[in-house]
Each structure stands twice: as structure tokens, then as C-alpha cells.
Amino acid sequence: MRKVSLPLWLLAGFLYVFMYAPIVVVIVFSFNAAKHGGPWTGFTTEWYAKLLDSPDKLKATENTAILAFASTILATVLGTMLGYGLSRYWFPGKKLFSLMMYIPVVIPDIVMAVAMLSFYALVRDWLGLFELGMTTMIIAHITFQIPFVAIVVRSRLAGMDPAIEEAAHDLGASSWQTFWNVTFPLMLPGVLAGAMLAFTLSLDDFVVSFFTTGPGATTLPILIYSSVKRGITPDINALSTLIVLASVIGTIGVTLLQRPAKHSGG
């Protein structure tokens, strides 16, 4: 019925080129032999080899991985419980609370970042807790991940037929049995999708990490930012290429994972 006209093809093509130009240029320049960036002088894989004997880059990779895994695991547990609780049980003031839970999703991340920074500073002055570093960064990431996990889990639960759980009850299963044998397996794809989302948000985050980190707890985005501020170097392009590669694999993986499911919820 609808046909794609030639001008639309060209426009769409141009927009894809526009979206991919920065990604492609980073990949291409990571193989550029020129020492200080600049025009193309020849092909090399030297910068990738250099990454391996750069302790600060390896340390940043390690920190990023610890941060992403630790925060995602905790946020997935908390966010799943929240999503389940909000979709199933009532409590006074629930409407207001569920709206407030969405605040981390909607406010600009810099506002969230400085609020957390001030909070950590205050607690540190009074109690001596929360020296800025990995712990404060993990807490901050969990805080903005929880609502995203909850949203995905809730939308998965909303698409479920209540009759299935009713049937389990009618057949004599306890609430606990119903949850673990019926509800949980059905909501699992939503939980996994929520976890993937949380993980990616953590990997991508720069602003919140930048404000809540401390000495020795540099992550890859922070490392890239501070390097780029001093001038783009080829090894940063190599590092970025590897990160881009990870995102591409991740995106395609999730797309393929979600395909068989009819209601993937995300």
C-alpha cells in the first residue's frame, strides 16, 4: 500500500550516514598511524597493543565492569521487587509514591549527580561514611537503575493473564509456590530485559559517575572524557572502538534474544 519513494530513501540514507559518521570515524582513526590524530598517515594496530600495557586503562576497564555488575545485580533484585509490588499490592499513598519512584527517570542527570554529591558530602561530615569512590558510585548507579528495572518488569506483568495465577491458587498452591512456580518464570524475560537495560545505563553513564567518584575509582567514560579534554589520542580511539564493538554485540544479542518472545515487555 505504501511505497518508499526515492527522495525518502535518500533522506533516510543521509540520516543513517549522519548517525553512523561519528562511530565510523572513531573506528577508522583507531587504525591511523598518525601519533597525534590528524590526517590519515597509514594503517597500524599499534594502539590496540598499547592498550594492554596501559595500567590506568586496564584499571578503568576493571572499575567499569565491577560498577556495572555490582549495581545491576542489586538494582535488578530491588527493581524487580518494586515492579512486582507496585503492580500487585495496594498501600496508602501508593499513587504518589509510584510517581516519585519515576523521578530518577525524568530529571536531568546532572541534577541527580549534584544532589547525590551534596548528600555524600553531608553524611561524610557527620558520620565519616561515604568517602567518594567505588561504593558511592555503585550506590548512585543502583538509585537510577531501580526505576528502569521496575518499569520494564511492571509492563511485563501488566501483559500477563491473571487467570493463570488464579488457576494455580484454585489448584491449591500457596502464594509462595504460585510466585516461584508460576509468576516468576513468566516475568523472567522482563527481569532479564530490565537487567540488560540497567547494565547498559551503568556502562554509558558519565555524568553521575563523574560527580560521585573519588580518587582511584576512574571508569572508562571518565577516562575518555578527561583524555579528550586534553586532546584526542589514537589509543583513546582504540579504546572507544572496543566499547562500540561491545555495544554493537550487546544490541544485536538483545534483539535476537527478544525476537522469539511475543511480549518482550521492553
Place this chain on the structure above:
Amino acid sequence: MKSSRPGEVRFGEQLSARGQLYRSATTSGPSIVWVTIFLLLPLVGIGVISFLSRGESGGYELPFTFTNYTRFAGWGFFGYDILYPQIILRSIVLGTGTAALCTLAALPLAFFIAALPGRYKNLALTLVLIPFWTNLLIRTYAWQILLAPESPITWVATKLHLIAADAPLYPSEFAIYIGMVCDYLPFLVLPLYSSVEKIDWSIAEAASDLGADGKRVFWHAILPQVMPGLVAGVILVLIPAMGQFVIPDLLGGAKTVMLGNAIQQQFGPSRDWPFGSAIAFLGMAVVLVSLWFYARYAGEKGGDIL
């Protein structure tokens, strides 16, 4: 997505009000406590700090004062200064400008993807998802390379007399817009596409059969149907775009300060937390109030808020 009220039978079991409360506390409770302690209270905290004075060596101290807000509105130590009102205006223009440009680009792209046959559709959609999931910092700094004086883009722009021979494409306000639109385009395409997919084309056909020309069909029969996705996408772009500090920082040079940069500066080098808090708190208040209005609008239209 309504949960059961006390005494109502849903999901196969009957729970009293106390039972519901107990279950809520054990499921939603931990997250509510967590987010309250680590985000909601800190947000109230910067609200309080914004009314305090700057401490001797950074930090904050009594007495309470309104100077942070009056300074933001332009009344500084040395009489009226247009600096901060200018920053506010520039950020609003940048946010709305980015959202407008993204809308112009996302509309044809969303219709293009929706019109493709099945297999290519998935491919085209995945191709939008990849930049969406790729680190924003990387996609931003790459424009420094693309817009550098020796890049082909600069060469073409000079040859076409779009820019003067020695005028740089970066750092500039132009570079900020390029980076912004490139970074946020996927955020608008994805929700818009999900609306375009649901379009009832028979309405457009009916309008056309009744004699409406292409323009009128688009404005009156198609656009209203994609409005929910468009509005959701614009919000997804507008809020982070107005608070952005990385993109202006990396592509705009030191001269083009936005609200995000101003907050960063006060919490970073300037060490004036009360003033930084005032900017951040005001920004948050504006966002939440506008979203509240949007939620009411979406509620009237029968849509879900999120």
C-alpha cells in the same frame, strides 16, 4: 495496571488491607526506602542548600538567603548582569532547537522504517538501536575529528562558501547542534516509530477520498495519530538536552555555557554549592512541573504516563 484494593479478589487470593500493606512493605519497601534516602532526600537537600550562603572554603553555611536565586535572575554583586538569564535562554533555545531538528529528522525516518518490508524493517530498526546504545561521550567527541579543520567536511563547506576559509566548524554553536541532533535522534525515532506502526491508514485514505490534498491528509489524518509517540520522544530529548553539559563542553568550547555547564562549574572549580544548587533545583522544578502538566494531558487522552 491497577492493583487490587483491600478485600478485592485478584490474582487468585484475597488479602486484607493489612495483608496488602505487609506485602507492599516486603516487595516495594526496600526500593522506596533506597530511592528516598539516596535521591529524594538529597533532592530536598539541594533545595535547602540553595537558600544557604556559601562557606568560607566552599561548602555552605547559614544564614538563609535568597541571593542565589536573585543572582540567577541577573542581580549580582555588581548590579544587573545578563550572564545567567542569557544562559537560561540559550539552554532553552538549545533544548527546543534540538527537539525541533530531531523531530524534522525523525518523522521521515520513522515513516521510512515503518514502510519497509518485514526483514529490512528489523534491520533498519536495529541500525537505530546501535547508536542509541553506544556511549554518548564517544559519539560526541568523534565530531571533534569530523569537524576538524583538516577534515573533508570542513573542506567541502569551505569550497561551497558555506564558511569563510579560516573559520572553524568546531568549536562552535553549530558543532553543538550537530552533536546534539546526532546523539538524540534515536531517542525520538524509537517512540515515534512505535506510533507510526500503529497508524490506521484507512483514516488517511478516507480523508484523501473525501478530497483532502496530501498536506491536509498529513496534518489532519496522520499527524494526530502519531502525536503520543512524538510527544513522548520530544520529552525524552528535551529534558536531557536542556541539562546537557558534556556536548556543549566538548563541542562548544569555553564560550558557550549552558545550564548544565553552569551547575558543573559551581560544584566543580567555583565551589559555590548554594548557587549551583539553586540552578539545579530550579531546573528540576521546571521539569517536574511541566511533566505534571503533560501527565494530566496524557491522562485526559487516556494514555499511560510512562
